[in-house]
Amino acid sequence: MLCLVPAVGWAQSDHTNVESGHPLGFDDAYSIGYGARSFGFSRSFGPENDFHVGATYGFAKNQDFTIGYDTNGQELEVSYFRGLRREIEDHSGLAYRVSAQVPRNGSAYLTVRGIATKHLGQYGKLHLNVDLLLASEGGIGITLGYSSPIGIPRHFDTQFVAEVNGSVTANQRSTARFGVGLRHQVNPVTVADIGIQVNAEETRLKFGMSVAF
Amino acid sequence: MNLLPSLVLALGPPAWLGGAGADHLSVMPAVHNWAIQRLPAFARDMHGTGVGHAMAYEAMARGEVGTLESHTFDRIDRVLHNPPRNPVDEASISPTFIRQYGALEKVFDWAHLLHFQTIDVLIHPGWSQARRDKEIEKLWRYYQSQPYALTGLPMNMEFLSSSPYDGAFRRAYPKVNGLFWGYHWLQTAAYDMLYEIEPRDQISQYVVLGDQYRRVELYRTKRDFMPMTAEMSPRFSKRFPMIANAFDNLHMLHDNVNDILAQDWEKSRKQAEVKAAIIRVLASTHVDEEPGEGEGLHDHEHVPSVPGMGKMKGSDGDIMFMSGMGWMDMSRCAHCSIPLPEETATVSANGWTMVVRCLACARDMAAETPGQAIIRTHIQGSSRTLVLISDEQGNWQSNIQGVVFLEQAGEHPECADWSRAFASSESFDAFVRNNQISGASPLSLQSWSERNLGKPPTFRKMDRPNPYGVKD
Numbered sequence: 001m002l003c004l005v006p007a008v009g010w011a012q013s014d015h016t017n018v019e020s021g022h023p024l025g026f027d028d029a030y031s032i033g034y035g036a037r038s039f040g041f042s043r044s045f046g047p048e049n050d051f052h053v054g055a056t057y058g059f060a061k062n063q064d065f066t067i068g069y070d071t072n073g074q075e076l077e078v079s080y081f082r083g084l085r086r087e088i089e090d091h092s093g094l095a096y097r098v099s100a101q102v103p104r105n106g107s108a109y110l111t112v113r114g115i116a117t118k119h120l121g122q123y124g125k126l127h128l129n130v131d132l133l134l135a136s137e138g139g140i141g142i143t144l145g146y147s148s149p150i151g152i153p154r155h156f157d158t159q160f161v162a163e164v165n166g167s168v169t170a171n172q173r174s175t176a177r178f179g180v181g182l183r184h185q186v187n188p189v190t191v192a193d194i195g196i197q198v199n200a201e202e203t204r205l206k207f208g209m210s211v212a213f
Numbered sequence: 214m215n216l217l218p219s220l221v222l223a224l225g226p227p228a229w230l231g232g233a234g235a236d237h238l239s240v241m242p243a244v245h246n247w248a249i250q251r252l253p254a255f256a257r258d259m260h261g262t263g264v265g266h267a268m269a270y271e272a273m274a275r276g277e278v279g280t281l282e283s284h285t286f287d288r289i290d291r292v293l294h295n296p297p298r299n300p301v302d303e304a305s306i307s308p309t310f311i312r313q314y315g316a317l318e319k320v321f322d323w324a325h326l327l328h329f330q331t332i333d334v335l336i337h338p339g340w341s342q343a344r345r346d347k348e349i350e351k352l353w354r355y356y357q358s359q360p361y362a363l364t365g366l367p368m369n370m371e372f373l374s375s376s377p378y379d380g381a382f383r384r385a386y387p388k389v390n391g392l393f394w395g396y397h398w399l400q401t402a403a404y405d406m407l408y409e410i411e412p413r414d415q416i417s418q419y420v421v422l423g424d425q426y427r428r429v430e431l432y433r434t435k436r437d438f439m440p441m442t443a444e445m446s447p448r449f450s451k452r453f454p455m456i457a458n459a460f461d462n463l464h465m466l467h468d469n470v471n472d473i474l475a476q477d478w479e480k481s482r483k484q485a486e487v488k489a490a491i492i493r494v495l496a497s498t499h500v501d502e503e504p505g506e507g508e509g510l511h512d513h514e515h516v517p518s519v520p521g522m523g524k525m526k527g528s529d530g531d532i533m534f535m536s537g538m539g540w541m542d543m544s545r546c547a548h549c550s551i552p553l554p555e556e557t558a559t560v561s562a563n564g565w566t567m568v569v570r571c572l573a574c575a576r577d578m579a580a581e582t583p584g585q586a587i588i589r590t591h592i593q594g595s596s597r598t599l600v601l602i603s604d605e606q607g608n609w610q611s612n613i614q615g616v617v618f619l620e621q622a623g624e625h626p627e628c629a630d631w632s633r634a635f636a637s638s639e640s641f642d643a644f645v646r647n648n649q650i651s652g653a654s655p656l657s658l659q660s661w662s663e664r665n666l667g668k669p670p671t672f673r674k675m676d677r678p679n680p681y682g683v684k685d
Contacts, residue, residue, distance in 0.1 A: 016305040029235075036239035062234045086235035087312050093235070119308055122275075149305055153288045156264065156301040185299050188247040213242075 015159050015185040018127065018147050020097075021052060023181035023195025023206040024163045026129045026145035029093035029117035031083045032058040042193075042208035047201075048072055052208075062095075074104035093117040109135030124148035131167070141167030150182075157185040161195070175199055181206070189213070227497055229360050230316045230488055238319075240326050241355045245337035245348070249329060251412065252336060253298075255403070255419045258426060259332075261296030262396035263325070265289045266467075267306035269389050273474040274310035281386045289392060293431060300329070313480065317470065317487055320495075323361040324463045327352060328400060331456060335407035342409055342596075346452065353456060357496060363462045364496040365455030367504055367515035367523035370438070373465050373493065374526070382471035387434040393471065395431035397464045398440040398564065402426075404449035405559060405566060405589065409598045414612040421585045421602060422561075430564055437536040437681040439464050443522035444535055447559060447568050448589070450521030454504075457521030462494040469493075518544040518553075527680030537565050540675035548574035549625040549669040556629065558590035571632035573620055577665055580607055592616070593633060594640025601658075609662045617641050617655035620664065625671045 018028040021042050032038065036058040044050045054068025054077070062083035069076055079099040087093040095115040102108045116128045127145035132138075143165040150158045165177040181195025189212040197204045229236070240246055249256045272278065272285040304311045304318060311318050334340075334348045356362050374380075383390035399422075406418045442457035443450035450457035469490040473483050492498055493510060504513050504520060514524045518531045525533045531544040538547070545552050547560075547567035557568050560575040562582040569575045572590060579586035588601040592613065600612040619633045619641060630648075635641040641655045656664075 014302055016302045030237065031235070033237040033239035035242065037242065058237075058239060061236045061238075083235055085233040086315055088233060088315060089312055119312070123305070123308060152306065153268065153292065154295070156297050156306065157299055188250065188300050212239075 015157065015183040015191045016147075016149065018125075018145065018159070018161060018183070019210070021054075022183065022191070022208045022210060023193040024145065024161050024179045024197065025165060025177075026127050026143045026163050027081070027095070027097060027113065027115050028125065028127050028145075028147065029083055029095040029115045030086070031062050031081050031095070032056050032064045034058045034061045036064075036212060038210055038212045040208060040210035042206060044197075044204050044206040046204035073101075076102045078102075087117060087119065107136065109133065120146070123152060133169070137169050137171060139167060139169035141165060159183040163197075175201075226488055226492055227360055227495070229319075230491065232316075235315075236319055236361075238323060238326070238359065238361075240330055241352060243330070243333075243348070245333040245340075246330065248333040248336040248338075251338075252416055252419055254423050257296040257298060258293075258399060258423060259329070259403075260298070260300050261293045262399065263301045263303050264292045264297065264306060265392050265396055266321075267301070267303040267310070268292075269393070269471075270310040270314075270474070271307035273471075274307065274313050278386070278475065281389045286388050286392070289389070290431075293392070293427070313484065314470075314487055317491060319361045320363065320466070320491055321463075323356065323359055324363055324459065327356045327456070328460065332403060332407060335404070335410075336412055336415065338412045349453060349456070353453070356459075360495075360497060362496040363459045363466070363494050364499045365459045366499050366502060366513040367454070367458045367520065368462050368465070368494060369509075369512040369514065369524045370441075370461070370465065371524065371526040372509060372512060373462075374468065376469070376472070378472045378476055379469075380472065382468070382475040385475055388432075390471065391434040391436075392431055393467060394436055394439050395426065395433065397467070398430040398445065399426045401440050401442040401445035401460060401464075402561070402566065404442070404446035405561070406446075406587075408446065408449040408452070409591075410589070410600060411597055414598070414600045417602060417610075417612065418587055418600060421587055424585075425564055433564075437534065437679065438526070439468055440536075441522055441525075443516075443519045445566055447519070447566060450519065454515075454519075454521030458515075458523065461523065466490055466494050516543050527677075532675065534677075534680050535565070536681075537563070538567070539679075540677050541567075542675070543568075546570040546574055546625075548578040549628060549671045550673045551626050551628070551671055554629045556591060558588055560586060560588050562586035570625075571628040572618065572634055572661075573622070573628060573632035573664075573666055574625075574669075575601075576609075576661070577667065579603060580665055581668075590634065593635045593644055595636035597636070599634050603662075607662065609658060611658050616658055618658070618661040619644070619650070619653055620656055620661060621650070621653055622666055625669045628669075 017030055020027045039055045042052040050072040052070050054066050056064050056066040058064045064081045066079040081097045084094040097113040099111045112132045114130045118126050120126045125147050129143040131141040143163050145163045147159055147161045150160050161181045163179045168174040177197055177199040179195055179197035183191055183193045186192050191210045193208045195206045268289050330352050331349055334345050407415055442460045470487055473486045502511055507513050516522050516533055527534055532542050535541050546569045548569050558572055558575045560567055560579050562579050563584050575588040586603045590599050592599040601609045603609045613636055615637050617635050617638055621631045623631045638655050645653045
């Protein structure tokens with residue numbers, strides 16, 4: 001089954017910078033820093049156990065490139081992220097991501113994701129991700145993500161994340177998903193994440209880690 | 214005549230100041246990154262400074278200035294007593310401020326990365342000093358490669374602090390301003406704690422400096438002026454004046470921004486004034502200008518003996534007013550007033566650091582000051598910098614076991630010759646023999662500690678009025 005959320009386990013080593021796959025499926029509107037390099041992996045447990053591994057490089061300001069591999073689908077994944085605008089005053093931060101998945105068996109497909117990030121309250125942020133799946137079986141997916149630091153004003157190393165996702169494919173097959181998780185700064189270069197995603201068919205527990213190098 | 218700086222201003226702000234991109238930057242990839250974590254207490258205090266900055270700015274951006282001296286101060290103070298183990302993302306603590314002053318965040322973040330990476334180089338173990346110096350120069354080039362870089366030229370501090378709104382923040386919010394200047398004290402004092410000091414000798418110094426920071430420096434509300442890098446870390450600043458200047462320009466930008474945010478102005482006016490303050494200290498505003506030249510905004514005159522410090526209010530040549538010390542001649546020993554030789558020592562006590570001619574001057578100056586003290590100097594017979602730390606009673610401990618001292622008290626103009634330290638008795642004997650010094654015997658650390666030559670007759674105190682009109 002084609003996944004409407006880019007699964008690329010890219011690797012951002014700042015716990016506040018939300019990344020798709022660690023642990024949930026949505027992005028915020030910010031790229032990895034220019035010149036930054038990081039490596040990440042994500043393990044998920046459900047009816048099928050997945051393992052994603054990926055590396056990200058911030059090759060230009062507001063742009064990064066990721067290459068990853070998913071052992072379950074045996075897919076090679078490449079992804080380009082571009083931040084268009086930071087959040088300024090009352091205007092959302094905007095970005096897009098283009099991901100290509102190349103399964104070992106089957107034809108390649110492309111996902112284009114539009115991303116908007118806007119603060120909700122003082123510290124919380126909403127992240128709207130809209131995915132267009134460009135494949136023989138096309139589709140559209142919408143994810144509303146939420147992130148908020150936990151512990152301010154005493155602690156500054158943990159981020160709560162949550163998502164609601166709905167998607168529909170060209171043949172009218174629809175799915176809905178809910179997820180919650182945490183991102184924790186382990187040390188200056190390492191973020192650990194844990195989360196759970198639930199849909200009608202399965203419950204998936206996820207662990208991951210991202211390390212700057 | 215170079216017209217570029219005036220053209221920069223005449224043509225308006227650099228394009229990036231109005232850019233919409235987040236433009237996040239990374240540290241220069243390097244093996245030394247985050248070596249600061251090897252000094253956990255120091256690292257945590259440094260991370261705490263980021264929280265303190267961010268919380269104060271967030272309160273100001275949200276129109277909560279009325280809480281600065283009470284609720285916000287208490288929140289910051291609580292964090293400073295329990296500082297975070299890891300570096301903090303200041304943007305996540307001050308999101309409102311970042312949405313309003315995103316360009317300023319870029320300048321601050323980029324300079325803070327230089328702060329941290331320079332510290333990392335100085336802590337990273339196993340490197341020679343020459344390699345560290347080379348790496349810091351590389352870091353400086355990396356820093357200067359971005360448009361957000363601040364100038365490494367000395368800036369006229371009196372000029373930069375001459376706006377009509379200057380001082381508004383520290384007058385209205387002395388406690389929070391005290392915290393800001395406390396952070397800047399820590400950030401500037403750290404460099405001499407680390408520079409040319411082996412990593413194994415750095416932790417013991419931070420026991421003293423960290424205590425001074427947490428107990429005293431954060432709560433000083435009547436400093437005359439912000440701590441200057443070359444005042445706090447004269448050895449590092451002498452070697453890297455451009456970095457010392459950049460940090461002073463950064464801290465002055467903090468002061469300017471604080472004063473602007475403290476005004477009862479429309480947000481749009483504050484934003485315009487902040488941009489103007491940024492432009493004043495950007496490297497791109499001062500392209501092709503030289504130290505010691507120019508005037509007004511482009512006045513890069515420095516205290517002649519201190520190329521890492523811009524001209525201060527009331528300064529006259531090498532004579533300048535130092536907060537907590539009064540008027541000093543920077544070309545002369547702080548204890549005996551004799552001109553400084555090439556090789557010097559420094560003594561740090563009660564929050565200040567002074568350059569002195571010899572170890573006797575350092576010891577006796579420390580003895581005049583209550584509390585602990587640190588002496589740093591090069592030493593005969595070892596490439597390791599001698600670090601002496603005294604307790605409250607004046608009992609000194611050395612990082613070099615077996616250190617011995619020569620002290621044959623004579624005239625102070627020659628004190629750098631008759632007061633010296635040696636890594637061993639052998640190096641003492643060799644020096645005495647080669648310099649044909651008769652009757653000298655090596656003093657142990659204990660014997661040397663018990664001596665005190667008092668205030669030298671050559672000492673000249675300069676009695677002039679405080680140019681800042683502040684009394685501590």
